Amino acid sequence: MKKLLKIENLCVSFGGIKALKGVTFDVEEGTITALIGPNGAGKTTVFNCVTGFYKAQSGQLEFEGKHQNVDISKLLGSTFHWQQLFSPTGLKDWLRYNVFGGSHLVAQSGIARTFQNIRLFKEMTVLENLLVAQHQSVSKNVVASLFNLNSFKTKENQALQRGLDLLEIFSLGEYRDRLAGELSYGMQRRLEIARALCIHPKLICLDEPAAGLNPNETADLSALIIKIRRDFNVTVFVIEHDMSMVMKISDHIVVLDHGKVIARGTPEEVKSNLAVISAYLGEEG
Amino acid sequence: MSRKNQLMDYIKQGFITFFLSLITLGPLAAWQLQGYEVSGSLLRAFRLSLALAVFRVIQMGINSRKQAAKKEVKGIDLSSNNGSRSLSGIFQWENHSQGTKLFLSAVLLVAALAPMFGGNYALTVGITAFIYVLLGLGLNIVVGLAGLLDLGFVAFYAVGAYSYALGAEHWGMGFWAAIPFAAGLAALLGCLLAFPVLRMHGDYLAIVTLGFGEIIRLILNNWLEFTGGPNGIKAPYPSLFGLEFTRSARIEGGTTFHEFLGIEYSSDYRYMFIYATLLLVVACTIFAVSKLKNMSIGRAWEALREDEIACRSLGINHVTVKLSAFAMGASIAGVAGVFFASYQGFINPTSFSFFESALILAIVVLGGLGSIPGVIMAAIVLTVLPELLRQFAEYRILIFGISMVGMMIWKPRGMMANVRARLKVKPTQQSAKT
Numbered sequence: 001m002k003k004l005l006k007i008e009n010l011c012v013s014f015g016g017i018k019a020l021k022g023v024t025f026d027v028e029e030g031t032i033t034a035l036i037g038p039n040g041a042g043k044t045t046v047f048n049c050v051t052g053f054y055k056a057q058s059g060q061l062e063f064e065g066k067h068q069n070v071d072i073s074k075l076l077g078s079t080f081h082w083q084q085l086f087s088p089t090g091l092k093d094w095l096r097y098n099v100f101g102g103s104h105l106v107a108q109s110g111i112a113r114t115f116q117n118i119r120l121f122k123e124m125t126v127l128e129n130l131l132v133a134q135h136q137s138v139s140k141n142v143v144a145s146l147f148n149l150n151s152f153k154t155k156e157n158q159a160l161q162r163g164l165d166l167l168e169i170f171s172l173g174e175y176r177d178r179l180a181g182e183l184s185y186g187m188q189r190r191l192e193i194a195r196a197l198c199i200h201p202k203l204i205c206l207d208e209p210a211a212g213l214n215p216n217e218t219a220d221l222s223a224l225i226i227k228i229r230r231d232f233n234v235t236v237f238v239i240e241h242d243m244s245m246v247m248k249i250s251d252h253i254v255v256l257d258h259g260k261v262i263a264r265g266t267p268e269e270v271k272s273n274l275a276v277i278s279a280y281l282g283e284e285g
Numbered sequence: 286m287s288r289k290n291q292l293m294d295y296i297k298q299g300f301i302t303f304f305l306s307l308i309t310l311g312p313l314a315a316w317q318l319q320g321y322e323v324s325g326s327l328l329r330a331f332r333l334s335l336a337l338a339v340f341r342v343i344q345m346g347i348n349s350r351k352q353a354a355k356k357e358v359k360g361i362d363l364s365s366n367n368g369s370r371s372l373s374g375i376f377q378w379e380n381h382s383q384g385t386k387l388f389l390s391a392v393l394l395v396a397a398l399a400p401m402f403g404g405n406y407a408l409t410v411g412i413t414a415f416i417y418v419l420l421g422l423g424l425n426i427v428v429g430l431a432g433l434l435d436l437g438f439v440a441f442y443a444v445g446a447y448s449y450a451l452g453a454e455h456w457g458m459g460f461w462a463a464i465p466f467a468a469g470l471a472a473l474l475g476c477l478l479a480f481p482v483l484r485m486h487g488d489y490l491a492i493v494t495l496g497f498g499e500i501i502r503l504i505l506n507n508w509l510e511f512t513g514g515p516n517g518i519k520a521p522y523p524s525l526f527g528l529e530f531t532r533s534a535r536i537e538g539g540t541t542f543h544e545f546l547g548i549e550y551s552s553d554y555r556y557m558f559i560y561a562t563l564l565l566v567v568a569c570t571i572f573a574v575s576k577l578k579n580m581s582i583g584r585a586w587e588a589l590r591e592d593e594i595a596c597r598s599l600g601i602n603h604v605t606v607k608l609s610a611f612a613m614g615a616s617i618a619g620v621a622g623v624f625f626a627s628y629q630g631f632i633n634p635t636s637f638s639f640f641e642s643a644l645i646l647a648i649v650v651l652g653g654l655g656s657i658p659g660v661i662m663a664a665i666v667l668t669v670l671p672e673l674l675r676q677f678a679e680y681r682i683l684i685f686g687i688s689m690v691g692m693m694i695w696k697p698r699g700m701m702a703n704v705r706a707r708l709k710v711k712p713t714q715q716s717a718k719t
Contacts, residue, residue: 051598053594053597053598099604100602100605102604103598104596104597104599104601104602105600107597112598112599113598115594115598119592119598120591121587121588121591121592122591123587123591124584124587124591124705125705127708128584128587128705128706131581131584132587132596132599133599135584135599135600135601136600138580138581139580139581140580140581142577142580142582143298143301143302144298145576145577145579145580146572146573146576147297149294149297150290150293151294151345152580157376160376160708177705177707177708179705196599199599
């Protein structure tokens with residue numbers, strides 16, 4: 001199977017704390033890959049590196065993007081070398097990635113994410129949340145908007161239609177004019193996933209989507225994740241603590257502990273892995 | 286899009302480009318230097334605008350070809366969703382409630398009729414009020430929509446006013462040329478300010494912008510040779526098609542407005558002219574800002590206010606969004622500055638102190654962050670009330686402060702809080718059947 005995301009020897013440290021010590025694994029296209037591990041193992045750090053919010057000190061992050069293969073750490077910009085002043089392409093790249101670059105380029109290449117503590121645009125309506133995310137497919141021509149030209153209206157209507165369709169799929173249709181901050185916790189979680197899907201991602205990273213949900217809601221969420229993988233043709237990369245859900249939905253599991261990968265494989269393989277058991281339960285004697 | 290619609294779109298776009306470029310380039314392109322003589326010929330401006338319009342239509346044609354060549358985005362398959370179907374039909378945003386629509390039209394009606402009854406004094410009060418409406422609308426973009434607290438907004442106002450006065454003195458720039466020039470210059474300065482503050486939020490941003498406002502004021506105050514320092518500088522009165530609103534023509538052989546029409550000279554005409562132009566500009570700004578709120582750039586501003594990290598995770602470039610908010614707000618303030626200079630006839634740095642910035646911010650906060658009718662109402666209230674309460678002039682700031690505290694307690698979201706636009710879906714015949 002094709003490898004969508006390749007992570008090689010990823011190292012991140014915050015001051016003296018080494019959060020990730022050489023993490024290596026792949027995410028294959030079309031799978032649901034789960035990243036599990038005890039608290040403080042570095043799962044969210046891996047996520048933040050993949051989505052471009054942290055910059056890794058060393059290591060490779062290659063992603064097969066929508067248009068071309070991208071090196072995620074390059075998009076975040078590099079430190080300035082004086083030699084770059086004398087090479088036009090070097091200077092152009094520096095300007096492009098350091099001044100105008102950043103995590104939004106990672107998102108544009110096809111990686112969407114949700115957050116552990118929900119980050120919705122709380123004072124905007126549910127539908128507007130989805131429209132904000134579709135900024136790339138709507139017309140940015142101010143003149144066309146002022147005079148309400150057809151070229152503007154057509155694209156805007158497409159975006160609206162897609163937003164309404166998504167709300168229907170996530171059973172939020174009746175709340176479209178409500179403020180996002182007014183929704184219940186479970187609905188906000190669903191809305192955040194819907195918003196992430198709006199940017200037409202190839203890879204969607206869900207950071208603890210089931211946190212704070214009751215067992216019924218968790219079951220619904222599992223079904224939803226499987227459904228979006230099928231209907232939207234995306235690869236799902238998920239961090240989760242709820243083991244029953246992880247074992248049920250994922251094709252591939254990566255276990256992280258103390259900044260290192262201690263096990264990889266199918267749910268059955270991971271379940272019977274001694275290193276995993278000792279990391280979660282502690283060793284005997 | 287059907288073939289006919291597309292053709293109409295091309296024609297429309299062509300016309301819009303033509304007129305926009307005529308307005309913006311006309312004042313500059315029409316001048317021609319021949320020996321020591323400067324002659325104006327509109328033909329050149331016409332040719333240039335026509336060429337731009339043709340270029341725009343060709344560009345649109347190429348773009349639409351490219352779009353067609355691109356693969357269609359795969360629609361979402363709703364069949365697996367228990368057969369439920371989402372809404373479809375004609376979409377329409379409902380921006381303002383019935384009440385605010387009534388309020389806006391009432392303001393415009395009163396404003397349009399005021400010159401007939403009010404006389405000279407009412408006109409000057411009206412001009413001041415509408416200058417503050419413009420400033421409020423500009424700051425509303427920066428503070429209300431993009432959530433970037435700007436305490437030095439008066440700097441852009443000053444840049445607009447001084448660019449007109451200095452432009453008139455050094456290059457003989459006219460009132461109409463000054464409007465796009467001041468807007469552009471202020472927008473450029475807005476971008477300049479936005480760059481160093483890209484990574485700042487809240488209090489830090491407020492302090493840097495406060496400093497920027499003071500820097501501009503101090504430059505105007507101390508650069509004697511260029512700006513005239515504290516003595517200020519004269520700004521010419523506006524003109525209409527070269528007709529001046531003065532008692533006698535400034536340029537030799539020039540015609541003044543009253544001579545042209547063969548009526549008695551009165552300073553009222555000047556105020557009436559400024560008032561009418563200002564009203565037109567305010568109406569256009571209100572229209573433009575409310576349109577911007579419903580397109581990608583306006584939504585990105587508001588999203589940036591709500592959560593910058595989430596914005597970045599969705600691929601929104603926060604750098605350009607912040608720059609555009611600062612530039613757009615600043616350019617509106619620049620236009621307000623031109624009106625201020627041409628109405629006063631004389632400007633000096635004392636008109637652009639920190640108190641002005643605070644007043645504009647108060648207008649935005651009192652009116653309701655992000656709310657267009659709120660800002661209009663607050664601007665009118667805060668400029669007209671002091672005129673009505675002349676007897677209490679000493680207590681003005683006291684009353685102002687008390688009313689601010691009261692507002693924050695009883696109406697923390699402002700006089701007319703921002704109401705979110707609702708989507709109205711009118712089912713079409715086709716979708717009604719299914």
